[in-house]
Amino acid sequence: MIELKSLRQFGLCVGLLLATALPAPAENAPKTAPAEAPSDAVKPTDAEQAAAAPAPWVEELTTRARKSIVVISFLGRDGRQLGLGTGFVVSPDGLIATNLHVIGEARPISVKSADGKQYEVKEIYATERSLDLAILKVAPNDLPPLELADSDTLRQGQTVVAIGNPQGLQYSVVSGLVSGRREIDGKPMIQLAIPVEAGNSGGPLIDRQGRVHGILTLKSAVTANLGFAVAINALKPLLEKPNPIPISKWLTIGLLDPKEWKTLFGANWKQRAGRILVDGPGQGFGGRSLSLATAKPPDAPYELAVWVKLAAEDGAAGLVFHCEGDDRHYGFYPSNGRLRLSRFDGPDVYSWHVLKEVASRAYRRGEWNRLKVSMQKDNVRCFVNDELVIESDDNKYAVGAVGLAKFRDTQAEFKDFKIGKSITDSKPSAEFAARIAKLVETIPADVPPKAELIDKAAAEGDQAVTVLRERAHLLEQQARRVEQLAAELHQKKVRDEITEMLKKKDDEISLLHAALLISSLDNADLDVAAYLRQADRMADELDDTFAKNADEKAKLAALNKYLFEDLGFHGSRTEYYSRSNSYLNEVIDDREGLPITLSVLYMELAKHIGLNVVGVGLPGHFIVRFEPKEGEGVLLDPFERGKTLTRDEADAVVRSFTGQPLEDEHLVTQTKKQILNRMLANLMRIAQERQDGAGMLRYTEAMLAIDSDSPQYHWVRAVLRYQTERIDEAIADTEWLLSREPAEIDMNMVRQLRATLDEAKSPPAAPSEKQ
Secondary structure (H helix, E strand, O other): OOOOOOOHHHHHHHHHHHHHOOOOOOOOOOOOOOOOOOHHHOOOOHHHHHHHOOOHHHHHHHHHHHHHEEEEEEEOOOOOEEEEEEEEEEEOOOEEEEEHHHHOOOOOEEEEEOOOOEEOEEEEEEEEHHHOEEEEEEOOOOOOOOEEOOHHHOOOOOEEEEEEOHHHOOOEEEEEEEEEEEEEOOEEEEEEEOOOOOOOOOOEEEOOOOEEEEEEEEEOOOOOOOEEEEEHHHOHHHHHOOOOEEHHHHOOOOOOOOOOEEEEOEEEEEEEOOEEEEEEEEOOHHHOEEEEEOOOOOOOOEEEEEEEEEOOOOOEEEEEEEEOOOOEEEEEEEEOOEEEEEEEEOOOHHHEEEEEEEOOOOOOOOOOEEEEEEEOOOOEEEEEOOEEEEEEOOOOOOOOEEEEEEEOOOOEEEEEEEEEOOOOOOOOOHHHHHHHHHHHOOOOOOOOOOHHHHHHHHOOOOHHHHHHHHHHHHHHHHHHHHHHHHHHHHHHHHHHHHHHHOOOOHHHOOHHHHHHHHHHOOOOOOOHHHHHHHHHHHHHHHHOOOOOOOOHHHHHHHHHHHHHHHOOOEEOOOOOOOHHHHOHHHHHHHOEEOHHHHHHHHHHHHHHOOOOEEEEEEOOEEEEEEOOOOOOOEEEEHHHOOEEEOHHHHHHHHHHHHOOOOOHHHHOEOOHHHHHHHHHHHHHHHHHHOOOHHHHHHHHHHHHHHOOOOHHHHHHHHHHHHHOOOHHHHHHHHHHHHHHOOOOOOHHHHHHHHHHHHHHHOOOOOOOOOO
């Protein structure tokens, strides 16, 4: 069997197909549409530059305040800088205010003044996590404090100055305005028209008199020139009633107990509420980092177990055992959603051996999973959630330390780490689970559990809690599946309606109706009939705008005036890639859209008044062609309010998107099927950008409803079905491809996927004696 080490190559194939095999190029943003570019990509005018230049009072104020500003940084376990922020002196006896997130957790902290002097932090004088505030205490020095203002007196529109270390650029100054006041997550915040960046955090917000009104804390994720500061009045109670912690104690907060754990190869290991958390890349090969239990394991046979939960399934973290030296050990852990047993013989890739990697239905993606390794005298047995998945008699290492490991840039949590001669299964017996399930099978949905029921469940012991939580989890999953079933029934109804509609001749198909059905794939509540009636009303209004004996030229002029001048339909510029622009109902509501959605509406209204307007699928930009009863056809661009295009102008459009000249094939009239597939291609690419596998599958299913014999769509659907855990359906697609062996599909990839699907579908084989 061919083993596939990662699903990424399948994902790559999907990406390549989206780029090369979809029915037509998806719409690209017009060159006139604003691009999402860094703020420095736009050159300010001379007036703007003059307005942004610091006023003389800003320079004077900065010179005075700079003496009170410090750079704060904290170090990782490897001694390298992990964080950088700002602080400012608030008291002559060495108190420095900043944000709590600036000083990290349990990290050595460095404080440096503007003249380069380093100051040792004696204690964390005060902290308030809910407000993200901290006060450090250094040895008394000659640093002058800044005066604290009454932040309640700060006025909207007032000019303020912020000093900090944005992006590591130390002691940078920026002036701006107070925009308003907000409460964010319970914090009293000052909203600022100031660009706040990483490193500004903890810096002072100063008025023209040099008084501090706030502590810079947040930057906007939406726009560059928007930031927030915690009002300085929130800091004053900490000065009055501190909660000091000596730095020696601060450095141990959250750390693993060195009497129980020894960490190797960096990363950030800590503990919270009885759990062990790890994040950050390790320094070992592949981001490896270890946390070894200091307790010596017993002689074989013995077992070790832990519960592990990964923040993302592309990570890897789990158990290590038989650790003979820092680099030599075994590891059993989930990796990319599969279970892996590896042997590490040294620090690099050449000494890393994957002994076995399997998929298991017992492994629960995105949830807590219990790993257990049973060390026998002649073999090792590996379990996930009490199911045996790997057995090996590899015995290069037979003794050594045990513990935890993480790889790559994985974030993971561990709980209930155990070592013992025998560790019981994590699941209660089937009989016990059935008894608890029967106890609660009639639990009401509209009122809380009664005391009598609580007493009965409590009498069953602690395992009743585990069973009840498992039961609740199962019911939640079933509820999600029921919702999913309802959604998929709706989508199937839509696909069937589209398929039935497309059985008609091309000129008999209502493109408007079909486009609205595509919109309803993502909105089960969409009233398609209501929008069809609205389109009929628009057509009737259009009829009333020209004389009954009007010729084609007059009708076309009336169509352009009605749609673009009277109703204001236009190409979307500020939110070009919004999905709303691909939903015809929202295009009608908002009167803006993509070239193709505007073209569909344009063609349908033209048809109603007796004009023959057809679709033209230029690469990257859909347009239409008016074909009069007599004379040459005319290219029109509904995105540009019905602008007439010459062939040279159409050539320029194509070149702007592809770099290639216009070809005659680009001007061929598009069928209704081609237009609908192109609309779906736009939605498909948006879903791909969002890594929305369910959405990609939904649109691929619709494409197959339009073109059921497309090998590309069957291949894309096979991969997406696998990635969304529809194993049987994915197998059906691979069978379709294997029976036809289409030349445009890489059949080796199909066979690899099929092997992976067969492995995922079949229960794990009994582990062999030698892996």
